[in-house]
Amino acid sequence: MMRENTPENYSGLLGTVVAVQANYYQVRLDINQCKLLCTRRSLLKKIGQKVMVGDRVEVELEIEGERGAIAAVLPRKTELERPPVANANQIMLIFALEEPTLEAWQLSRFLVKAESTGLELCLVLNKLDLATEIQLQNWQKRLNEWGYEPVFISVAKNQGIDELITKLNNKITIFAGPSGVGKSSLINKLIPAATVRVGKVSGKLHRGRHTTRHVELFELPGGGLLADSPGFNQPSLNCKEYQLAGYFPEAKTALEKGNCYFSNCLHRLEPDCVVRGNWERYEHYLKFLEEAKSQQEILQQMPDEESNMKLKIKGSGEHYYEPKLESKKYRRSSRRERHQNLHEIYDNQSVNELDELADNF
Numbered sequence: 333m334m335r336e337n338t339p340e341n342y343s344g345l346l347g348t349v350v351a352v353q354a355n356y357y358q359v360r361l362d363i364n365q366c367k368l369l370c371t372r373r374s375l376l377k378k379i380g381q382k383v384m385v386g387d388r389v390e391v392e393l394e395i396e397g398e399r400g401a402i403a404a405v406l407p408r409k410t411e412l413e414r415p416p417v418a419n420a421n422q423i424m425l426i427f428a429l430e431e432p433t434l435e436a437w438q439l440s441r442f443l444v445k446a447e448s449t450g451l452e453l454c455l456v457l458n459k460l461d462l463a464t465e466i467q468l469q470n471w472q473k474r475l476n477e478w479g480y481e482p483v484f485i486s487v488a489k490n491q492g493i494d495e496l497i498t499k500l501n502n503k504i505t506i507f508a509g510p511s512g513v514g515k516s517s518l519i520n521k522l523i524p525a526a527t528v529r530v531g532k533v534s535g536k537l538h539r540g541r542h543t544t545r546h547v548e549l550f551e552l553p554g555g556g557l558l559a560d561s562p563g564f565n566q567p568s569l570n571c572k573e574y575q576l577a578g579y580f581p582e583a584k585t586a587l588e589k590g591n592c593y594f595s596n597c598l599h600r601l602e603p604d605c606v607v608r609g610n611w612e613r614y615e616h617y618l619k620f621l622e623e624a625k626s627q628q629e630i631l632q633q634m635p636d637e638e639s640n641m642k643l644k645i646k647g648s649g650e651h652y653y654e655p656k657l658e659s660k661k662y663r664r665s666s667r668r669e670r671h672q673n674l675h676e677i678y679d680n681q682s683v684n685e686l687d688e689l690a691d692n693f
């Protein structure tokens with residue numbers, strides 16, 4: 333009989349998956365915090381139950397306790413596709429004030445992408461030591477208007493790190509941000525045992541490596557777990573047009589206070605719109621809206637699940653359709669896979685930093 337999928341029903345050895353490589357899983361056991369190398373019970377494979385890093389799992393010991401097998405996956409609280417992480421609590425978006433100079437458009441794009449995951453969002457601005465007091469105050473004011481309360485830090489000068497640590501304790505956090513902002517330096521600071529290469533060359537050399545999925549969570553001394561996110565280098569906005577306003581706190585606040593005349597308002601030129609206005613990022617909203625629209629159009633042009641019929645022409649010239657399913661090569665692609673393909677096409681700067689990080693351990 334199937335057990336009901338609630339945590340109380342898992343009385344065995346519980347743990348958290350901290351690394352996945354091929355069919356092996358490293359599980360950190362709750363009982364002693366030790367890591368155990370595990371496989372997955374074939375029943376899970378049969379029912380198509382995937383195991384991701386961040387998953388809470390029930391483990392059965394094998395080979396005198398030296399190995400384990402994952403017998404069950406507990407219900408997930410959250411699930412992120414890219415990077416594939418279960419039960420993440422928050423995204424920590426890291427940018428630098430200078431070197432590279434903080435740029436509103438790029439920051440906005442990352443913020444919108446991060447908001448689209450539905451996870452809590454924490455914005456961190458590094459290299460405080462390179463910014464003037466005026467710059468700092470301007471960004472603080474500007475970002476407050478955008479609806480964010482940034483945490484200013486300097487990894488180099490060890491400023492603001494303690495405040496950051498309190499935000500990471502006992503949580504699963506996804507690190508994201510463009511390269512060069514000091515993410516690796518920060519990870520090294522947070523996890524003294526880590527030796528992540530700083531100032532690494534990323535880009536062309538490593539392209540294509542993201543086919544080998546190797547995801548790992550780094551353990552923080554305070555109990556939290558950290559995942560770097562390779563898919564965030566140049567985030568594409570592949571959301572639906574109507575969803576976009578929900579990813580701008582400014583627009584969300586306006587919609588909490590009042591309603592647009594049309595319930596399906598996209599906040600462009602529609603009459604009696606409560607969102608359209610003179611807020612700084614309205615311009616960003618319009619541009620991202622165009623982008624979302626063209627992304628959706630590209631998606632629609634890709635082979636559809638339903639279009640599995642092939643046009644044939646008889647000798648007589650008569651047209652008819654035949655199912656394509658007889659072709660061995662033909663395989664239905666799910667919407668999710670098509671999204672993934674789009675990522676692959678448009679996210680051309682995507683480098684599997686996670687692979688790289690993991691390789692360095």
Ligand code: GDP
Pocket residue numbers: 458459460461462485486487488489510511512513514515516517518529530531532
């Ligand atoms: P990543 O690409 O985001 O992982 O960035 P890295 O950690 O490789 O850092 C990029 C460069 O910024 C390196 O030369 C670091 O030494 C430097 N850096 C990192 N944090 C700080 C900081 O707080 N202040 C200054 N001035 N430089 C920093």
Ligand code: ZN
Pocket residue numbers: 592593597598599600602604605606607608
């Ligand atoms: Zn509107």
